Amino acid sequence: MIKFVYTNLKLPLDSLDMMAVKYLKDCIEFVKILCDKMHKTSILLPVLILLNNSQRSSILEWVKAISFLLKNYKKRWQNRVGMADILVIIIFIFLVLLILIPTVMFIWLYIVDARQKEHSVLRNYPVVGKVRYLLENIGPELRQYLFANNREGKPFSRHQYINVVKAGKYKSRIHSFGSERDFEQPGFYITNKMFPLLHEELRIDQEPKIDTMLYKIEHEGILQRKEHRHEATVDPFLLADEDAIIIGQDTCKYPFIAKGHVGQSAMSYGSLGKNAITALSRGLAMAGGTWMNTGEGGVSPHHFKGGVDLIMQIGPGLFGVRTKDGQFSEEEFKKKASQEEIKAFEVKLAQGAKTRGGHIEAEKVTEEIAEIRNVEPWTKLDSPNRFKEFNSVEGLMEFVERLRDLGGKPVGVKIVAGSKQEVENFVKTMVEIDKVPDFISIDGAEGGTGATFQELSDAVGLPLFAALPLLDQLLTEYGIRNRTKIIASGKLVTPDMIAYALALGADLVNTARGMMISVGCIMAGVCHNNTCPVGVATTNPDREKALVVEEKMYRVTNYIISLREGLFNVAAAAGVQSPSELSAEHIMYRTPAGNLMTGVEFKESLLKAPTAFLTQETNFTSHETETPREKTLA
Numbered sequence: 001m002i003k004f005v006y007t008n009l010k011l012p013l014d015s016l017d018m019m020a021v022k023y024l025k026d027c028i029e030f031v032k033i034l035c036d037k038m039h040k041t042s043i044l045l046p047v048l049i050l051l052n053n054s055q056r057s058s059i060l061e062w063v064k065a066i067s068f069l070l071k072n073y074k075k076r077w078q079n080r081v082g083m084a085d086i087l088v089i090i091i092f093i094f095l096v097l098l099i100l101i102p103t104v105m106f107i108w109l110y111i112v113d114a115r116q117k118e119h120s121v122l123r124n125y126p127v128v129g130k131v132r133y134l135l136e137n138i139g140p141e142l143r144q145y146l147f148a149n150n151r152e153g154k155p156f157s158r159h160q161y162i163n164v165v166k167a168g169k170y171k172s173r174i175h176s177f178g179s180e181r182d183f184e185q186p187g188f189y190i191t192n193k194m195f196p197l198l199h200e201e202l203r204i205d206q207e208p209k210i211d212t213m214l215y216k217i218e219h220e221g222i223l224q225r226k227e228h229r230h231e232a233t234v235d236p237f238l239l240a241d242e243d244a245i246i247i248g249q250d251t252c253k254y255p256f257i258a259k260g261h262v263g264q265s266a267m268s269y270g271s272l273g274k275n276a277i278t279a280l281s282r283g284l285a286m287a288g289g290t291w292m293n294t295g296e297g298g299v300s301p302h303h304f305k306g307g308v309d310l311i312m313q314i315g316p317g318l319f320g321v322r323t324k325d326g327q328f329s330e331e332e333f334k335k336k337a338s339q340e341e342i343k344a345f346e347v348k349l350a351q352g353a354k355t356r357g358g359h360i361e362a363e364k365v366t367e368e369i370a371e372i373r374n375v376e377p378w379t380k381l382d383s384p385n386r387f388k389e390f391n392s393v394e395g396l397m398e399f400v401e402r403l404r405d406l407g408g409k410p411v412g413v414k415i416v417a418g419s420k421q422e423v424e425n426f427v428k429t430m431v432e433i434d435k436v437p438d439f440i441s442i443d444g445a446e447g448g449t450g451a452t453f454q455e456l457s458d459a460v461g462l463p464l465f466a467a468l469p470l471l472d473q474l475l476t477e478y479g480i481r482n483r484t485k486i487i488a489s490g491k492l493v494t495p496d497m498i499a500y501a502l503a504l505g506a507d508l509v510n511t512a513r514g515m516m517i518s519v520g521c522i523m524a525g526v527c528h529n530n531t532c533p534v535g536v537a538t539t540n541p542d543r544e545k546a547l548v549v550e551e552k553m554y555r556v557t558n559y560i561i562s563l564r565e566g567l568f569n570v571a572a573a574a575g576v577q578s579p580s581e582l583s584a585e586h587i588m589y590r591t592p593a594g595n596l597m598t599g600v601e602f603k604e605s606l607l608k609a610p611t612a613f614l615t616q617e618t619n620f621t622s623h624e625t626e627t628p629r630e631k632t633l634a
């Protein structure tokens with residue numbers, strides 16, 4: 001640089017002792033000489049030289065140098081101040097600040113870190129220890145995008161996530177080259193026929209067609225994907241009338257008919273924001289043949305926006321059907337039952353992620369939500385973990401019958417199976433008292449939630465593919481299987497998983513997180529604290545605006561239709577005309593030892609020795625490795 005400056009200023013190089021600029025102390029002398037020589041040139045040069053040697057300088061030398069330069073500038077300022085000089089001063093100040101500010105900040109952080117008492121690492125390694133928090137923070141993203149393979153990651157692998165997104169955006173889940181599934185792992189397989197059914201041999205109701213919006217990729221580059229959205233008319237893939245599932249056929253004045261196998265699992269307005277609820281309501285309504293479960297937070301005006309069939313959930317908090325002091329209100333219940341869109345009621349005992357009542361943080365309880373739930377706004381809501389109204393199967397079934405009598409609509413219960421004994425007691429008692437709910441929603445331990453405790457989500461309840469066949473078998477054994485329907489849920493987000501559930505005994509399935517992903521959830525895992533980055537699980541208007549209803553509602557429609565289409569693909573491969581016909585005969589199970597069992601054998605052996613299966617992986621996704629999202633906050 002010195003060479004460059006000298007050449008430009010046309011100063012003879014030999015006038016310099018080049019070695020003198022090696023260190024700053026020499027540099028100061030050097031600057032003095034230069035400044036004398038350069039009366040008529042810019043003062044930029046000394047500053048540049050000073051900086052050129054800055055790495056080797058001590059603080060004292062810097063101070064000396066700066067004071068010398070300031071003195072020199074002052075002299076020169078009095079003589080002549082040009083534009084170049086002003087520019088140099090600005091650059092000089094800027095560069096000093098650039099060094100000064102980080103230095104001061106570093107010292108300040110060092111003192112704060114060393115003196116704080118919360119984080120041990122920072123007390124011993126002030127400032128540097130913060131790197132650990134940074135890495136912890138971005139760890140999930142690094143694992144998700146860089147290090148985890150497509151089949152890794154919990155609760156959903158990238159493979160599962162992408163399938164949901166692609167179904168919603170493009171209504172296409174086609175991929176090439178082959179499966180990434182690890183075929184050495186235990187899991188289920190569809191038993192295909194050598195001569196599958198032709199598409200025209202399937203029993204599908206393809207009317208009315210559905211107008212939707214789909215994306216089409218024009219060009220896929222490294223940094224950007226060019227795509228456009230276009231209108232499309234698609235087949236609905238509904239069940240034929242004879243295959244439709246009817247709930248409450250023999251018990252209710254107003255039975256509920258489902259022309260598709262998949263609906264939205266319980267998620268309250270409050271745990272999800274109004275844009276998410278509206279997009280779901282509209283998208284599901286467009287798809288037809290499906291339903292939306294309101295969750296235990298009661299029915300909101302946003303649930304009605306699309307006109308979709310609603311299943312109103314009643315949890316221990318009785319939100320939406322309670323008096324201000326928390327008692328069950330027949331009057332409120334009748335009001336709800338008289339609303340046409342509400343087709344059925346679900347009494348929630350538990351959900352897989354929490355065998356307790358709902359929890360919602362104070363900042364999520366807006367005035368509107370408080371009014372819907374009949375509670376105080378901006379106060380934390382913790383429902384009791386059991387209905388105060390009953391504590392036995394008899395009591396539960398009396399409550400169910402009471403609701404059915406009051407509303408004339410089907411009433412079901414949502415449960416989590418704890419053990420074979422518990423489920424058997426439930427079934428046996430129903431037989432003894434001759435009272436059966438119109439449907440039983442069974443949630444696997446792997447189910448999701450808006451907020452829960454670690455011990456409840458990780459440790460309590462059986463996984464779905466153990467619980468579901470148990471319930472189905474016991475209902476059959478005790479002779480009441482034909483009096484109720486089973487709705488299964490727990491990570492059933494792709495057609496293959498849904499097909500296994502149908503084969504293991506479900507009549508219908510619910511998905512919660514599949515729906516969340518279709519309205520934009522990126523699995524950030526902060527649903528409980530109202531800071532959802534994509535406006536799904538938040539009631540904060542600033543955050544909610546990220547979710548554009550008119551865009552996301554079509555994704556919901558496309559996702560549901562894709563799932564139904566996928567189920568018909570599986571049915572054709574298994575040689576049955578409708579997914580409603582899928583049963584245990586249509587699946588095989590590969591045990592951890594590598595042996596094959598028919599679905600029927602699997603169910604029977606599960607009933608004989610359920611614990612034998614609980615120590616093994618019954619769900620083929622469960623071999624995927626864990627990628628913890630939470631920071632340790634040590």
Ligand SMILES: Cc1cc2nc3c(=O)[nH]c(=O)nc-3n(C[C@H](O)[C@H](O)[C@H](O)COP(=O)(O)O)c2cc1C
Binds near residue numbers: 448
């Ligand atoms: C954000 C969120 C809110 C939920 N709220 C409820 C609820 O109010 N009542 C309930 O019974 N289950 C609730 N669940 C559980 C789901 O209804 C469902 O049973 C479970 O997540 C399994 O389905 P999935 O694996 O498809 O998510 C919620 C789940 C999520 C993710």
Ligand code: SF4
Binds near residue numbers: 516521522523524532
């Ligand atoms: S993006 Fe995160 S906070 Fe938002 S809904 Fe999904 S998991 Fe919850």
